[in-house]
Amino acid sequence: MITDEHGGGGGSDLQITARVVSKDDGIISGLFVINRLIESHFPGCQIRWTLKEGDSLRNGDEVLRVSGPSNEILRCERILLNLLGRMSGVATNTQRWVSEARDIGIACTRKTDWGLLDKWAVHVGGGLTHRLSRADALMIKENDLASLAPGISDECTAVGVAVAGIDMASHAEFVVIEVRDECQALAASRKWDEMQIDLGGCERIVLLLDNMTPDMCALIHSSLVEEGLREWCILEGSGGVVFDDLKRWQASGVDLVSTSALNRGVAPLDLSMKVVE
Numbered sequence: 001m002i003t004d005e006h007g008g009g010g011g012s013d014l015q016i017t018a019r020v021v022s023k024d025d026g027i028i029s030g031l032f033v034i035n036r037l038i039e040s041h042f043p044g045c046q047i048r049w050t051l052k053e054g055d056s057l058r059n060g061d062e063v064l065r066v067s068g069p070s071n072e073i074l075r076c077e078r079i080l081l082n083l084l085g086r087m088s089g090v091a092t093n094t095q096r097w098v099s100e101a102r103d104i105g106i107a108c109t110r111k112t113d114w115g116l117l118d119k120w121a122v123h124v125g126g127g128l129t130h131r132l133s134r135a136d137a138l139m140i141k142e143n144d145l146a147s148l149a150p151g152i153s154d155e156c157t158a159v160g161v162a163v164a165g166i167d168m169a170s171h172a173e174f175v176v177i178e179v180r181d182e183c184q185a186l187a188a189s190r191k192w193d194e195m196q197i198d199l200g201g202c203e204r205i206v207l208l209l210d211n212m213t214p215d216m217c218a219l220i221h222s223s224l225v226e227e228g229l230r231e232w233c234i235l236e237g238s239g240g241v242v243f244d245d246l247k248r249w250q251a252s253g254v255d256l257v258s259t260s261a262l263n264r265g266v267a268p269l270d271l272s273m274k275v276v277e
Contacts, residue, residue, distance in 0.1 A: 013071060019276050022061050022270070026089070027091040029091035034064075037083065084269075087114075090266050093267075098127055100247075101250065104250055104256055107236070107258040108127055108129060110133075112260075131176075137171075148162040164195070174206075182223055185220045192232055208236045214237070237254045
C-alpha cells in the first residue's frame with residue numbers, strides 16, 4: 001500500500017493538524033496498524049486517538065488527530081483511511097453477525113484478503129478467528145481421504161479410518177474433520193468416542209458440516225444425541241451460510257457457523273480526513 005502511493009503528493013513541511021471523522025456508525029479497528037504505519041513510514045507525524053480499539057462510534061464522531069508536516073500527512077492520508085476503514089468495516093460487519101446469531105458462535109475462515117489483519121478485525125467485532133494457519137489444527141477434508149484411507153471407496157468407512165489414524169498425542173486438542181452427510185458424521189464421532197475412551201481423554205472433535213442446511217444439521221445433532229455421542233463433538237455449520245438464515249441456524253443444534261462473509265466483500269467504514277489547523 002505504501003508502494004502504491006509512489007511517495008508522491010504535494011504539500012510542504014508546514015506543520016498542520018488533521019482530524020479523521022467517521023461518516024458511519026460502527027466499530028473501530030486497526031489502531032495498532034496505524035500506529036505502526038506512522039512510526040515506520042511517517043516519523044514526522046504524531047497521532048492522538050480519541051477512541052480505543054473496539055469502541056463503538058457514530059456518524060460524526062472524531063476518531064483521531066494527526067499532526068506533522070503537511071507533505072507527510074497528505075501522503076499518509078489515503079493509506080491511513082484505507083487501512084482503518086477496511087478493518088473497521090470488517091469489525092462492524094462481524095458484530096452485526098454476532099448480534100444476530102446470539103447463542104451460536106460466528107467464525108471466519110482462512111479465506112482472507114488481508115490475512116491476519118482480517119482475523120484481528122473479526123476478533124474485535126466479537127467473532128471467532130478459527131485457525132490462523134494450517135499449523136494451528138489438524139483438519140481432514142475430502143481431498144485428504146485419498147491419502148489417509150487409500151483404496152477405500154466408501155466415504156463413511158474412509159472417514160472412520162482417517163480418524164483412527166490421527167496421532168492423538170500431537171493433535172487431540174484441536175481436530176477438525178469435514179463431513180458431508182449423517183453417515184460420515186456418525187462414523188467420525190463413533191471412532192473418536194472409541195479412541196477417547198481407550199486413552200481416557202476428554203477432548204472433542206470438530207465436525208465441520210459441509211454445505212448442509214440448518215435442517216440437515218439438526219438431524220445430525222439429534223442422531224448424535226440419540227447415540228450418546230454429542231458430548232464428544234463440536235458441530236460447525238459451514239458452506240453457504242448467509243446472514244438471513246441465522247435464526248434457522250440458532251435452532252439447528254450447531255455450536256457455531258463459519259463463513260468468509262464476515263471479511264470478504266465487506267464495505268469499509270466510511271472515514272474522512274480534514275485539515276483543521
